[in-house]
Amino acid sequence: MSSSEDDTPLAKMNGRSSGGQPRVKMNGATKPNGHIDPGVSIRFGPVQTDGDVSMKDADSTGGITKRKERTSVGHGKSYLEPETSEEDEPLSKRRRTSVKHEDPETDEGVPLALNGRKLPKASETAIGNESDSDVPIERKLAAEKKRIQIKGEREPEPNRKASKTPQPLPATKKQANGVKKEPSSTKPILKQIKAEPRSGQSTPAKKNGKAAPVKKEESEELEQPEEDEEYKWWEDPTKGDGTIKWKTLEHNGVVFPPPYEPLPKNVKLKYDGIPVHLHPDAEEVAGFFGGMLNSTQNVENPTFQKNFFMDFKDILKRTGGAKDPQGNKVDIKEFSKCDFRPIFEYYDNQRQEKKALPAAEKKRLKAEKDEQEAPYMYCMWDGRKQKVGNFRVEPPSLFRGRGEHPKTGRVKARVQPEQITINIGKEAPVPPPPEGHKWKEVKHDQEGTWLAMWQENINGNYKYVMLAANSDVKGQSDHKKFEKARELKKHIARIRKDYQKNLKHELMLERQKATAVYLIDQFALRAGNEKGEDEADTVGCCSLKYENVTLKPPNKVIFDFLGKDSIRFYDEVEVDAQVFKNLKIFKKAPKREGDEIFDRLTTSALNKHLSQYMQGLTAKVFRTYNASHTMSTLLKEMVATGNIAEKVKAYNDANRKVAILCNHKRTVAASHANQMEKMSERIKGQRYQKWRCKQMMLDLDPTLKKKKGAQYFELDEDIDIEWIKEHQSFLVEEQRQKIKKKFEKDNEKLAAEGEKELKASELEIRLQAAKDLEKKFNKENKTGKVEAEGRSPSVEKLEIQIGKIQQRIETMEVQAQDKEDNKEVALGTSKINYIDPRLTVVFSKKFDVPIERFFSKALREKFEWAIKSVDENWEF
Incomplete structure (x- = not known):
């Protein structure tokens, strides 16, 4: 028999529980020796628990039962009899203190080591404000994600195993995602740069x-492209x-x-x-x-x-x-x-x-x-x-x-310049370095997409000059990433079936692999890489520490750690009973704070395991797949109605759900409260203008007060005379600033055309409009009446104006609510990096919302391939 515990079935580890720990009888139940209470984060309020989970065995219904003693096969000794051989030592006592093996798959018999570092406490700025809700939204969305996942697994087999290349669209439309071979005679849009400088010209100096x-x-x-076919x-x-x-x-x-x-x-x-x-x-x-x-x-x-x-x-x-x-x-x-x-x-x-x-x-x-x-x-x-x-x-x-x-x-x-390596074609002229300097090296690496590189002195990282986001090469990289996520759709059911099976595997390494893939798939954890002592101690799935995981019977797990960019990941989730049991095993004494949960597993080993299912599959593909698949399902079920702002909010609501499930959080911006206050004031200002219009209607026809009722013409309760005077001053100053800016622009235009600029006296004449507005407001405040204004005013025109103002108010209220809902969620991260941009294009076309409402000019250039390659019927 091998001395490696990895090669020993869990049920046969004499003198240990399923986690490899000695057990003793205590008050009719078994408890571990040396148990340590790790403490609990209180991001969403204090967790009501007496500490970490008791090492009692929970049955499938969550009840606590006492485990029966049994005789180990092949040894003929009591399950509780102590053993002294190294093979039967608890897992943690046999660990070495070196770093993890790079590929434990080739050396399963040696447990991976601990680095002993502790996770720094999450600072307040990394945590963000607490939610007002008693139940974190992550838990509210967990059931919805599960529903989407089950629905996806129940899709007809042909849909899930469709060809990687999508079917072409009808002839009258652009191809959805297929490929169309371009004629070989297609000419390049631009001419080559001339290889040699023109004679008689000197080399430009720095x-x-x-x-x-x-x-x-x-x-x-x-700079001057030839006009040619796109x-x-x-x-x-x-x-x-x-x-x-x-x-x-x-x-x-x-x-x-x-x-x-x-x-x-x-x-x-x-x-x-x-x-x-x-x-x-x-x-x-x-x-x-x-x-x-x-x-x-x-x-x-x-x-x-x-x-x-x-x-x-x-x-x-x-x-x-x-x-x-x-x-x-x-x-x-x-x-x-x-x-x-x-x-x-x-x-x-x-x-x-x-x-x-x-x-x-x-x-x-x-x-x-x-x-x-x-x-x-x-x-x-x-x-x-x-x-x-x-x-x-x-x-x-x-x-x-x-x-x-x-x-x-x-x-x-x-x-x-002596630190910079240039990458360029062999036949191309090498750009001259600044005068008195030389390049470190000139390469002709045709497999690289970089143009220049150097090593910075802080972390020793290499910095690369690359093509812009809207270039062909970058676009192809994005396209390939999202196509890989679509490919995973064909394999995800088998992967889930396998890891569910391997959660009970006899070998510890296989259990750790299955548990890690489960957490990555179900809770969007990043894989997590090794960190040096001089790096921020952020954590992912494979590098979770003892203190990052707290267990609450019967099946709740609390994750609390600093993730990518030192953003705090805190979530209390329900897991499968076997996953809960495995995490108990992985946390058993003598493990303590600083020890790693998955001490036999590295990110490289996990990715090597995943690549057996699909070429190029790594842990991070699951985030892209789950984000895109969830968004795709939400968009299919969505019925976006109303005006543009309401449709945009419907899209953002779906995007926010994806962002929260992927833990794309951000700290609340310091300016958020001020921005919300400004939006509230603008809405209040519109309500004040609506009231003024109603007063103008009374000025034209005083009998309306009896016809429509006095309540119709009353001022809103939160608008008092003091606020009105402040708002009027704001409107006067706003008009004054607009006049000044217009005056400056007019002078700039005249100067550019070589004409004489306007005199300062012209500005004074223009500013008279602001003074007139101020006088009008003073008169209104004094008399309590608002005179009808505009050319040939009428009650009908004012009612139309009131309707427009009301529509503006409703749009602004939707935008304000959208902004408030998104204060702790980084929508951009999921929209740009994890949700297939073609899904956003589908929403835009299906619900007739301009793509400009979702993608900025830079993003429209970056995702040109997505915008031009699909129609509203495309599916992820």
């Missing part, structure tokens, strides 16, 4: 810190199949941030009240901190301060330190003695001056910047002009990180 661009004549060929790559079956991503590639490199401009001589960092002189490199770093004093969540963070000051002292040491006005050395030792306010005031004044620039000047500066960057904005990819995404090299600054990142405040060093 300008404003940027790499020299390709010659103007050459760049014009990038290329629909999603209908081209030859794209995205092979490993070679391009045959020819030309681009102009990257844009570097401008060099540092030293502070004026009268602006200095003060140390212990004394202005000090710094080397420009050290002064630049001091400016990073000084320039962001208004970002209190960072500069008041002790970790941020500590990391910044550590790097600042290192730079001071390398650059000769600090000197006082007399030239004497100043030893900067204490952060608390550093005064960065003079630096902040200087940079803040610069920001205010830039903000106060006339619109025409801002437009001119932007045009200059765009002209300088134009050669870098596009590349030629297989003869086609493609937009480049992040062609600017990140400027030096202070690293902020997400959540409680241990490296927050570290100095992000300036990236030099």
